[in-house]
Amino acid sequence: MSTYNLTHLDELESESIFVIREVAAQFERPAILFSGGKDSIVMTYLAKKAFWPAKVPFPLVHIDTGHNFIETLDYRDELVKSMGVKLIVGSVQESIDQGRVTEEKGYNASRNLLQTVTLLDTIEKNKFDCCMGGGRRDEEKARAKERFFSHRDEFGQWDPKNQRPELWNIFNGRKHMGEHFRVFPISNWTEMDVWQYILKENIPMPSIYYTHQREVFNRDGTWLAVAPFMKLKPTEVPELRTVRCRTIGDISCTGLTLSTANTLEEIIGEIAATRVTERGSRADDLRSEAAMEDRKKEGYF
Amino acid sequence: MELLRFTTAGSVDDGKSTLIGRLLYDSKSIFEDQLEAVKRASIQRGNEYINLALLTDGLRAEREQGITIDVAYRYFATPKRKFIIADTPGHVQYTRNMVTGASTANAAIILIDARNGVTEQTCRHTYIASLLQIPHLIICINKMDLVEYAESVFNEIREKFEDFSKNMQIRDYRFVPISALHGDNVVKPSEHMSWFQGGTLLDVLEHIPINRDYNIEDARFPVQYVIRPISDEYHDYRGYAGRVDGGVFHPGDKVTVLPDGHKSTIKSINLDETSIQEAYPPMSVTLQLSDDIDISRGDMIVKDDNLPQVSQDIEIMICWMNPRPMQINGKYALKHTTRDVRCLIKEVHYKVNVNNLDHIEDDKEVRMNDIARVSIRTTRPLFFDSYRRNRRTGAVVLIDEGTNETVGVGMIE
Structure with a gap:
């Protein structure tokens, strides 16, 4: 029944x-x-x-x-x-x-x-x-x-x-x-x-949600991507890191997560263990x- | 994993924010950056301790004035269930907000201050919960720490509550003695109340059976949208999209389509490409019928052997939501399932004093936050069940045609 x-x-x-x-x-x-x-x-x-x-x-x-x-x-x-x-x-x-x-x-x-x-x-x-x-x-x-x-x-x-x-x-x-x-x-x-559903339905995702090597720099504890329009302060040094996006927005305000998660299961495991909200890495929300x-x-x- | 939606009812000082804060905190649902933000704000404000209420007060005006304005939704999950809390403010416009939060809830937590016992507010909260037919009530007797965790206090309040609520239509209720401030019986069992064996609040939330909260007896399918792909592959396809509002549908079921009364048979039930063998609330599906009949949004597909009531004259309990009072003889737009009609307010029979349930018959002006028994007439017939029988097909919403604001909500008697 x-x-x-x-x-x-x-x-x-x-x-x-x-x-x-x-x-x-x-x-x-x-x-x-x-x-x-x-x-x-x-x-x-x-x-x-x-x-x-x-x-x-x-x-x-x-x-x-x-x-x-x-x-x-x-x-x-x-x-x-x-x-x-x-x-x-x-x-x-x-x-x-x-x-x-x-x-x-x-x-x-x-x-x-x-x-x-x-x-x-x-x-x-x-x-x-x-x-x-x-x-x-x-x-x-x-x-x-x-x-x-x-x-x-x-x-x-x-x-x-x-x-x-x-x-x-x-x-x-x-x-x-x-x-x-x-x-x-x-x-x-x-x-x-959202991630459990993506896994259940097997929805293809942009590659940047998965781990990859990228040139990044650290600003006030947040990893940001190096790009032609991003102005670095003298103290900020570009370095190659293994990262993935937890959210995707405009490059100038999307913080990257240091991560080796390469599958949906690994991403879900990572989110379950994290102690910071996803917008915690969004510079736009921290303004006030x-x-x-x-x-x-x-x-x- | 199942989803449980619940709402919280309590007055300003009953410790509602503290309870929600405790529930989120002890179930490890507060993130570090959220806690940091609350700490930052608490210090800036000169609060002496971390003010967990700041977690739930989202709008600038709320934080400036230290009040909660609007229903806020919060989310947490345990390994057993996922929860959505409709957190409703405890003072001004209380009725309006609690009614909103209650409309989709499986359960309501009603907070009682152990020192004060059953009060007018308890009566109001319980009445609204019963009016909105929330399937499960959890009565939390809070601040047990301030009455030495005494079993006698708990029993006394429990008896009083059972006595005064016996005339209300409450399907299922249970009691939990707690201290939200110290965390007793919220997530962790209390060390001070070994006399209580009923489980913590979280235990209750995790285990209440909710699979019978929807009506699964009376098959009701309001047509929401007609899917007609203009393509070679699906040339003659005609699908009726909607959400099952009651009962269980299977392919082969004999159905009647209201209002025209045409009869047909369900040819298939689809959830996108997947063909399924049964559809029940609250599933969104697409039905195909064996016969080509003219069906549009607002029509209702039901089973032949179980028809809803069909009428233009309807008795409702209305809750008014707008600063402009309800106009007797006034006309309003009315939404019922996926159907749009207009209605006329014919008569106000009485208003309910929500603090003691007395009927008020000498003042019939229905103002914001009032609850009243009203007769209305609609321009076209509605196909409905009593709200008590089905919370989906028994609910209506009234809209002011000038301002387009949602001004009143009604539960069909």
């Missing part, structure tokens, strides 16, 4: 598929925000499942800082080709060239913050009324309070104190002209869930106690 039990991964998968289908049903011009990181890869994989045997009814949108790991771009192009969906790239470099934003200066300069302007411009230009992101509530304390369906006003802003109550599996995607939604289908997944909340209010991912 069946016990009618789902495992935690099955239940999370089912919840996310429900949310993704709800986006297709409630919005006219939805899109998937694809960063090339594991969370957006899993979200895109779930979207494929949700609509099989039809194609995913959303384009992928990549906000390109111009400071990407090349492996991420290769993976992105391959994925788009295999899914037969459209890729839309919003370029931060273009925003800089057009004078829409000003590049940060100094050693800790990052294009991470500038992405918000490019993202909002891309949303407006393509008239997207909903963008799905791979954000998870366990990542950061401001995200812990965000809804699955997160409303944005006509300036793309999030008002954390005035969020719509969200009950059961009923999602309110109603909005006025010019407003849009951010939807986070994998809100309830943890980093561990409420760094994430402030960026999100302005329209960040």
Whole structure:
């Protein structure tokens, strides 16, 4: 006799598929925000499942800082080709060239913050009324309070104190002209869930999640990749290390983990033993106690 | 591994943040950088000890004012289960937030201060838990250290609780005496309460049976989205995507499609490419039927021998969530499963005083955080079960058509 039990991964998968289908049903011009990181890869994989045997009814949108790991771009192009969906790239470099934003200066300069302007411009230009992101509530304390369906006003802003109550599996995607939604289908997944699911479903991942040799330097305890646009301080010395990415973002703010993990099982073992959160290596979150909340209010991912 | 969702209910000084902090800390779910961040913030604030509440207060305004504004979700796992905590603030807008957290919970932890015993707040929390039909209640009698860990205090509170809650519809409840501050019976068994043999709070959370929390008697499949690939390979494919909201479906089952009443048979059930032999809540699947009938989002596929109620006149218990009071004779957009209709508020029968369960009949203005018994009429029929029977097909959400805000939530009687 069946016990009618789902495992935690099955239940999370089912919840996310429900949310993704709800986006297709409630919005006219939805899109998937694809960063090339594991969370957006899993979200895109779930979207494929949700609509099989039809194609995913959303384009992928990549906000390109111009400071990407090349492996991420290769993976992105391959994925788009295999899914037969459209890729839309919003370029931060273009925003800089057009004078829409000003590049940060100094050693800790990052294009991470500038992405918000490019993202909002891309949303407006393509008239997207909903963008799905791979954000998870366990990542950061401001995200812990965000809804699955997160409303944005006509300036793309999030008002954390005035969020719509969200009950059961009923999602309110109603909005006025010019407003849009951010939807986070994998809100309830943890980093561990994501990796266990990648293992269970055998999802191919960009090579930089696995161990490799890379030229890196240490800044305030964080290993950063050496790249032409990264300015090193006189005391910082490039050295060759065995590393892997625990998260993938813009090179300027993605801390690398010293690791020899070469398989999904080894990565899971490493995460189970770690005592630091994944965003602990993200320089962008360490800027202030409420760094994430402030960026999100302005329209960040 | 199974997933258990639970919510915590307690007043400001019942030690709710301390309990959650303790649960996360003792189960080794707090990371070093999170603890470092909390230490940094505590010192900066001049707190004398590490303030674990800062772990859960995420927004700038919350940390500035030392209060919790919104429901926050936290995650931890043990080798036995994975847990999602809906952490709801303990003061202003309490009802609204607790109702939100309760809507998806398998279990609720209700905190009682051992020194104060059963209070108005206990009544309120228990009533909301029963209204939202949370399947399991865990009553934690906290601060046992302040009453010398006395068994008599525990027994007295337990009897009082059983007495006052017997008229509420609570399916399953149990008691655990704890001290969140010192960690007694939270994750580690207490050395001070050998008289208690019921296991720690974490034991309870790890072992409550949850596979019967969903309705598996009445087969209900609200159609969420119609999949029609425009491709050569799947030329005539027509799949009905959705989440099973009740009962168990198998290929070959005879089904009726509401509202039109067309009959057909389930040809196949798919989870992407994989064809499966049974689908039950809360699985997201795709059904194919043997007959070509016109079905769209908002329709419901049910089994022939077990139909839901179908009506435009519906009695609900409503919880109001918006600063603008509910308008009698007002019209609102209404969401029920995947169906969108409009509704009219016809009559308010009474409001409930959540602190003592008295009915209020002389003041019928339903304001934020009020709970009331209301009659509504919908523009088109809904296919529903009573909320008591099915938390998915018995729930409705009301939306203000001008502001698009979610203003009220209802449990069908």
